Amino acid sequence: MASTGEQKEEKMISDLSNQVLLQYEILQKEYEKSKKECKQMQEERDEALRKLKEFEQVSHRVIEEVNNIQENLEIEKTCRESVEALASKLNRQNRSLKRKSMLFMSRLGADVIAEISLDDEGDEDPQEEESGVCSSSHCQIVITELRDKLEVILAEKKQIAIDLETTREQLCQTRQELLKEKHxxxxxxxxxxxxxxxxxxxxxxxxxxxxEFEALQDDLNLERDLRSEAEKFAHEMLVEQKKLKRQSQMLIQSVPPTEALQKALAEINTLTHTLETQRLEHQQQVKALEEQIHGSDLKKQLSALQRQTELLDEERKEWQHKHTKAETEAKDLRFTVEELKKKLQQVSNPPPAAPGPPPPPPPPPPPPPPPASSSNPLSSLLSILRKKKDVSAEIALVEKDSSEKTPEKDTRQQAVDEMMQRIKKGVQLRRVSQRTNRARPEPKEGTNSAIQELHGILNSVKRPGPSSSPGTCPPSPSQKSELEKALERRRGALKAAKNNTNSNTALDLPQIKQTQSEPGQNTRDQVQDQVHNTHNMR
Incomplete structure (x- = not known):
C-alpha cells in the first residue's frame, strides 16, 4: 500500500513538473514573440521620429522662406511709398513751374501767347491732379514691375501657407502615431x-x-533501506533458526533423550526470549521511524503552506501595485479629458465680451419612496404562540393549572397591546365581506368572523397612509384560505381540548398542542373583541 501511494505521489509530481515545464515553454515563446513585436514597434517608432524630424526641418525652411518673403514685401512697400512720395513731389514742382510760366507769359506779347497752346496742358494738369500718379515712363515701369512682383509674392505666400497647413497636419498625424506607438x-x-x-x-x-520531489525521493530511499535491512534481519533470523534446529537434532541424536529434551527446552526458552526482545525492539524502531515520517510530513505541509502564503503575499502586493497604477492612470486620464474639454470649449465657443451669470444648479433628485411596511400582526401572534408552545412542551402535568393561566394572560396582553399600538398609530381598518362558519352579531353591520377582521387588519397594515400612493393590491385568495385553514385547525384543537378529561395523566405531545390552542383561541377572541370595539368607536 505504501509503495502504491509513493508511486501515485511520484506520478503526480512528475505530471506537475511536466505541466510546469510546458507552461514555462509556452511563456518563453510568448516572451520571444512579444520581444520581436517590441523590436518591430521600436523600429517603427524610430522611423516615425525620423519622419517627424524631416517634417520639422521642412517646416523650419518654409517658415524661413515665409519670413524672407515678408521682408521683401515690406521692402517693396517702402519702395512704393517712397516712389509715390517722389511722384507727388514732382507734381508739386510741375505745378509751381506752370504757375511761374503763366506769370512770365502775362509779360510776353500776344503773338507769343497765341503760339503757345495752353489748353492741352490745362487739360492734362487736372487729370494728373485727379489721378495723382506720376506721368513719367520710368515711374510707370517701376510700378508695373512692383505690381508683378507683388502678385508673384502673394501667390507664393498662398502656396507656402497651403504647404504649411499640410505640414502641420502631417505633424499632428505623426505626433498621434508617435503617441500611439508610445502607448x-x-x-x-x-x-x-x-x-x-x-x-x-x-x-x-x-x-x-x-x-518536494527530492524530499519524497529521500523518504522513499530511506524506507527502501529500512525494508532491505528488515528483510536481511529476517533472513538472518531464519538462518539462525535453521542452525539451531540442526544443532538440536545433533544434540538429540548424541545425548540421551531426557538430557537432550531438557537442553532443547532451555534453548527454546532462551531463543523465544531473544526473539521477543528483538521483536519488541523492531516494533519500537518501526514506531520511531513512523513518527519521524509523520513529523517530516507535517514539516512538508508547513513548508508548503509557508510557500503558499509567500505566493499569496506576492500576488497581493502585485494587485495593490496594479490598483495604485490604475488609480494614477485614471487620474491622468481625467486630467487630460478635462484639458481636452476646455480646449474644445475654447475652440468652439470664442470668449464673449462680458461673462454672463453662471447657470443655476440642477434641481436635487426627488427623495426615494418610503419602504413598504413589512410588519404582519398575524405572524407576530403566531410567533408568540409558537414560543409559548415550545416553552410549555417541557412542563409536567402537576404544574399545568398554574402554568396555563399566566402564559394565557401574557399572550393575551401582548396581542392586545400590539393591536392597540397599531390602532393608535393610525392603522386604517377595513371590513371584508366574506362568509365564514362562525359569525358575530354587530349593530347595523351584519355578521363578520375573526378571519375577516384579521384580513382587514392585514390589508390596512399593508395599505399605505393617505400621503403614499394608493396602488396596493388586496390579499390573494390563497392567503385567505391558508388563514381560514389555520384558524379551523385551532378550533378543532380547542374542541378536542374541551372534550379531554384526562387532566391527571402525563402530558404528551398532542395534549400540549391542544392546551396551547386554547390560549391561541382566547387571544383570537380577545383581539376580535378589541377590533370590533375600536371599529364601533370610530
Missing part, C-alpha cells in the same frame, strides 16, 4: 514585465516542486 510600447513593456513575473513565479513553483 503600445508601454503596454508591451507592462506585458513583458507581467510575463517576467509569471516566469519568476513558475520558476519558484518548479523549484518548490523539485524540493
Amino acid at each position: 503600445d510600447n508601454t503596454v508591451l513593456i507592462a506585458e513583458t514585465f507581467q510575463q517576467k513575473k509569471l516566469l519568476g513565479k513558475y520558476n519558484r513553483v518548479s523549484q518548490y516542486a523539485l524540493d
Whole structure:
C-alpha cells in the first residue's frame, strides 16, 4: 500500500513538473514573440521620429522662406511709398513751374501767347491732379514691375501657407502615431514585465516542486533501506533458526533423550526470549521511524503552506501595485479629458465680451419612496404562540393549572397591546365581506368572523397612509384560505381540548398542542373583541 501511494505521489509530481515545464515553454515563446513585436514597434517608432524630424526641418525652411518673403514685401512697400512720395513731389514742382510760366507769359506779347497752346496742358494738369500718379515712363515701369512682383509674392505666400497647413497636419498625424506607438510600447513593456513575473513565479513553483520531489525521493530511499535491512534481519533470523534446529537434532541424536529434551527446552526458552526482545525492539524502531515520517510530513505541509502564503503575499502586493497604477492612470486620464474639454470649449465657443451669470444648479433628485411596511400582526401572534408552545412542551402535568393561566394572560396582553399600538398609530381598518362558519352579531353591520377582521387588519397594515400612493393590491385568495385553514385547525384543537378529561395523566405531545390552542383561541377572541370595539368607536 505504501509503495502504491509513493508511486501515485511520484506520478503526480512528475505530471506537475511536466505541466510546469510546458507552461514555462509556452511563456518563453510568448516572451520571444512579444520581444520581436517590441523590436518591430521600436523600429517603427524610430522611423516615425525620423519622419517627424524631416517634417520639422521642412517646416523650419518654409517658415524661413515665409519670413524672407515678408521682408521683401515690406521692402517693396517702402519702395512704393517712397516712389509715390517722389511722384507727388514732382507734381508739386510741375505745378509751381506752370504757375511761374503763366506769370512770365502775362509779360510776353500776344503773338507769343497765341503760339503757345495752353489748353492741352490745362487739360492734362487736372487729370494728373485727379489721378495723382506720376506721368513719367520710368515711374510707370517701376510700378508695373512692383505690381508683378507683388502678385508673384502673394501667390507664393498662398502656396507656402497651403504647404504649411499640410505640414502641420502631417505633424499632428505623426505626433498621434508617435503617441500611439508610445502607448503600445508601454503596454508591451507592462506585458513583458507581467510575463517576467509569471516566469519568476513558475520558476519558484518548479523549484518548490523539485524540493518536494527530492524530499519524497529521500523518504522513499530511506524506507527502501529500512525494508532491505528488515528483510536481511529476517533472513538472518531464519538462518539462525535453521542452525539451531540442526544443532538440536545433533544434540538429540548424541545425548540421551531426557538430557537432550531438557537442553532443547532451555534453548527454546532462551531463543523465544531473544526473539521477543528483538521483536519488541523492531516494533519500537518501526514506531520511531513512523513518527519521524509523520513529523517530516507535517514539516512538508508547513513548508508548503509557508510557500503558499509567500505566493499569496506576492500576488497581493502585485494587485495593490496594479490598483495604485490604475488609480494614477485614471487620474491622468481625467486630467487630460478635462484639458481636452476646455480646449474644445475654447475652440468652439470664442470668449464673449462680458461673462454672463453662471447657470443655476440642477434641481436635487426627488427623495426615494418610503419602504413598504413589512410588519404582519398575524405572524407576530403566531410567533408568540409558537414560543409559548415550545416553552410549555417541557412542563409536567402537576404544574399545568398554574402554568396555563399566566402564559394565557401574557399572550393575551401582548396581542392586545400590539393591536392597540397599531390602532393608535393610525392603522386604517377595513371590513371584508366574506362568509365564514362562525359569525358575530354587530349593530347595523351584519355578521363578520375573526378571519375577516384579521384580513382587514392585514390589508390596512399593508395599505399605505393617505400621503403614499394608493396602488396596493388586496390579499390573494390563497392567503385567505391558508388563514381560514389555520384558524379551523385551532378550533378543532380547542374542541378536542374541551372534550379531554384526562387532566391527571402525563402530558404528551398532542395534549400540549391542544392546551396551547386554547390560549391561541382566547387571544383570537380577545383581539376580535378589541377590533370590533375600536371599529364601533370610530
